[in-house]
Amino acid sequence: MKVLVINCGSSSLKYQLIDSETEQVQAKGLCERIGIDGRLVYQPAGGEKETVEAAMPTHTEAIQMVLDILVNEKTGVLKSLDEVDAIGHRVLHGGHKLTKSVKIDDEALQIIDECCDLGPLHNPANLMGIRACMQLMPGKPNVAVFDTAFHQTMPAKAYMYGIPYEYYEKYHIRKYGFHGTSHSFVSKEAIKFLGLDPDNSKVIVAHLGNGSSVSAVQNSKCVDTSMGLTPLEGLIMGTRSGDLDPAVLEYIARKEGKDIFELLTMLNKKSGVYGMTKGLSSDFRDLGEAAANGNELAANAIDAFCYRVAKYIGSYVAAMNGVDAIAFTGGIGENGLEEREKIVSYLGYLGITLDEEANKQRGKNFVISTPDSKVTVAIIPTNEELMIARETVALV
Ligand code: AMP
16 A cells, blocks of 8 residues: 655644655655745655746645645656555554544544644644545545544553643643654564563653653553643743742743743743753754853753753653663654763663663664663664554554
8 A cells, every 4th residue: 555644743744755666665754844835855766856946825736736746757756646546644642532543534624623722733724625625636645643643541540640630621731642643653563572471561662853752661552751731841842841849930921921821831932951051052963062162051961951851761761660661762762872872871770771882872773782781772763653544554
């Protein structure tokens, strides 16, 4: 089967055409600046990357351009769109009703729409992508794969907040967790790669990128994760604060006359390592360079990030009463040698020792702990698109 995987943001979308038999990517790319001016990037497998500037007032025009270039006579990888068997969509929030991937029908559309409340930045864009595909390729099956789904196996003790129960009853306020497609893919891949037993294993996945989260996966099921009702909870991220005392909000609101929306924008977009370095950068490569050149704020931000990751890993060792393997993934997890080294330096009490030579690896499945380390530490590159394609095939 050929599956078109679509990941829509508010003004951008990423796409991949995946052959599910070989699991190879046939073409991939992105549309940027949707609703502003518009730019399409297209990369057929083994071919040249091309960029096309063209007006994309909405996601519908953007997806139409993707479909056109996929069947383009010169560089297209398809003879006709009939060859596309299904479309898999990344959707941020499935709330408490959509707890696994679904084939999209009117009811699923309505629930995804209801979840816009919980994922106001992403769900509306995800819906635009779904509706555009339904309009442009009528009759083709569309599948929604949720960032929240993998975490739905968490027990109540992990997902309940310590607030009055009425808010859970009335509004389903609880921890949902995100990056679930990545945590699912990476934990499965780690179990396979390291020869662990899927039904008797304890794995911690650290997905560290611009957005970052950690999850505890026991016997292939998620038992806890660091993000919450929204992706704001947990680790210090590129621009998100992660955990903090909620009273900080009231204090700043009172001192600076800010309302709750301004404060949440501050916590989502102006905080994290970006905010901690007075806006120097949210990119760990820039911060690493600045720290190496003596910038103390950058060094402190990297330290705080790594310390928080190590604390979450420690708490998940407690949650599972042990750990067999720790898997690093995401842009920083796969490439940030120094960040990995710093994080692992806190885990000596677990009998973990890092193989410094192995830790120089990046971007492929690789064990980075020494053979006598009591817990195996590995790099496991994530592949959310492949996971979405697999889920799509399973449902159609
Ligand atoms: P992601 O959101 O998973 O694409 O990750 C993006 C982040 O990965 C960037 O913001 C960088 O901070 C980080 N990153 C990419 N390459 C490196 C690297 N070589 N060293 C440290 N961080 C990196």
